[in-house]
Every structure is written in structure tokens, then in C-alpha cells.
Amino acid sequence: MQYKRNNSLMITSIETVIMGLGLIFNHPYDDQTHPVFHAMNLLKGWPMCASLLVVGGGVLILTICNYHKYFADFVATVLMAALWMAYLVAFFVQDAFQRSSISIATILIGFVFIRILLDAFFHFERGVWCG
Structure with a gap:
């Protein structure tokens, strides 16, 4: 069986690395008396940014090398979906x-998450990429 390269997953992995880099260099306001803002800063801290960089970089290498053994595409898609969700x-x-409306960043993250879900539902057959 000949496999195709998962270009959508490659684009998503590049977006994940860029989001990790963006959150590293963007230091948001932290109010430890307000639990919501403090919890958000935990997600924007070094451990979560490192997970974005590691998972995004790993999936990028996986897709560039066109590696398909051991359900690698499926596991990468699940990891990316979990992070973006x-x-x-x-x-x-x-x-x-914080505000009465939804920010553009939230909308864009939602579109990336929906793209990952659509990619997973329509291009995988028994955990193998069938693009």
C-alpha cells in the first residue's frame, strides 16, 4: 500500500510551533488573585509552550519524513487535536x-481545531492516513 504525505497535518504542525513561539515571547498579565487569569498563565507558561514546540516539531519531522508505521499519523493527529482543544x-x-465578545485568536484556534477534526474523520481508515 502506497501512502500519501499528510500535508494538512504538516501545516497544523507548523502552526503549532508558531503558536508555541508566540506564547513564549508574549508575556501576558498575571493576576494571582483572579483564578481564571492565573490558570491562563499556566497554559501560557514554559511547560505548555515547550509541549507545543515538541509536539509541533515532532509531527513536522514525522510528516516531512512521510513516516506511517505504528499508527504514527493517527497518534500525531490525536496529540495535535488534544493540544488545540x-x-x-x-x-x-x-x-x-475578560470581555463580552469572543476574540479573533479564539476563533482562529477554533478553525484549526475543526480542520484537525475534519482531517481525522475523513482521511483515516483504521488509523492509517488514506488522503
């Missing part, structure tokens, strides 16, 4: 407490 929920909660 966590940030979607966190940004949505922050918007709910």
Missing part, C-alpha cells in the same frame, strides 16, 4: 471572563 477551551474561558 485545550487552548481553544482556555482561550474561550478567558474571553468569557
